[in-house]
Every structure is written in structure tokens, then in C-alpha cells.
Amino acid sequence: MVKTIGEVAAELGIEAHVLRHWEDVGALTVRRDHHGYRVYDDKAVEQARTVLKLRRVGLSLPEATAAMAPKKSSAQAAVRAKIAELAGEVVQRQEAITFLQHTVECRHRYLDDCPECATFVREA
Incomplete structure (x- = not known):
């Protein structure tokens, strides 16, 4: 199932511009449909939910992005630094x-x- 940016923003309790910003800085990957509109599949929604949770527990956006790095050791290093x-x-x-x-x-x-x-x- 795919959702619009407005639907995802409402579901997460944040503004749509926040999701756009997260995408602009590389914290969120969202595909586009044939009209160029953002289309949030389940994976993108979960990624946004993870960014939001990391922000709410005190990570800055760059720290949250680092904590979601594809390489597990890099992600763990970012989280360990925040824990310290x-x-x-x-x-x-x-x-x-x-x-x-x-x-x-x-x-x-x-x-x-x-x-x-x-x-x-x-x-x-």
C-alpha cells in the first residue's frame, strides 16, 4: 500500500515539510510516481517512523542519519557515541x-x- 506525504505526515503527527527536509538531507528515501509525486511505501513509512523515534530520543538529524547507515558497524558507532x-x-x-x-x-x-x-x- 502506498501513501501520500500528507497521509504519512498525519500518521506520524508531523508536518509534511519535515518529511521533505528529511529526504533533502538524506535521512529518508522516498520514490516518486510518474507525475513526480512522493509515494511512501511501507518501507519508506517505517524509515520515517525510525527517523522520528531517533529524533525523539535525542539524536540530531545528522546523528539519526548516521544511526541508520547501511553498514551496521557505522550505525552502531553513531549510536554508541550518543549513548556516551x-x-x-x-x-x-x-x-x-x-x-x-x-x-x-x-x-x-x-x-x-x-x-x-x-x-x-x-x-x-
Whole structure:
């Protein structure tokens, strides 16, 4: 079964121009009919769905394109790089939570008066 760009966009909850852009940058391959209109077969719809999911989990469009590379090792390398980046962000967020939690519970009136807060600040 084939679908139009509008049908696919509606199904995925995105604008048609987004699908056109993905095609323009090489993240999506869509065939054309004899009139030049985009025709989305099941494979193209699944490819668009994959790009959308990768974008929603935090990959940039170039990263998503790399994660869909035909060569599995290349795709895995792109995904591993993103995992490492996200893991680093998790560590930074956890450190921020720890610091902020301490400031909420700190018995000192001013953060400058607290040796633990000073230690957190110096670790930046």
C-alpha cells in the first residue's frame, strides 16, 4: 500500500515539510510516481517512523542519519557515541541534583558559610 506525504505526515503527527527536509538531507528515501509525486511505501513509512523515534530520543538529524547507515558497524558507532553523550549528561544532572538537594537541606544560612557547598563549588 502506498501513501501520500500528507497521509504519512498525519500518521506520524508531523508536518509534511519535515518529511521533505528529511529526504533533502538524506535521512529518508522516498520514490516518486510518474507525475513526480512522493509515494511512501511501507518501507519508506517505517524509515520515517525510525527517523522520528531517533529524533525523539535525542539524536540530531545528522546523528539519526548516521544511526541508520547501511553498514551496521557505522550505525552502531553513531549510536554508541550518543549513548556516551547522554550518559555524561546523566552524570552532570545527578551532580546538579546532589548539589541542589544539599543546598535545600543545608543548615548554613549562606552557601559561602558551608564547607560542603564550597567543596561542591570547587568541583565544577
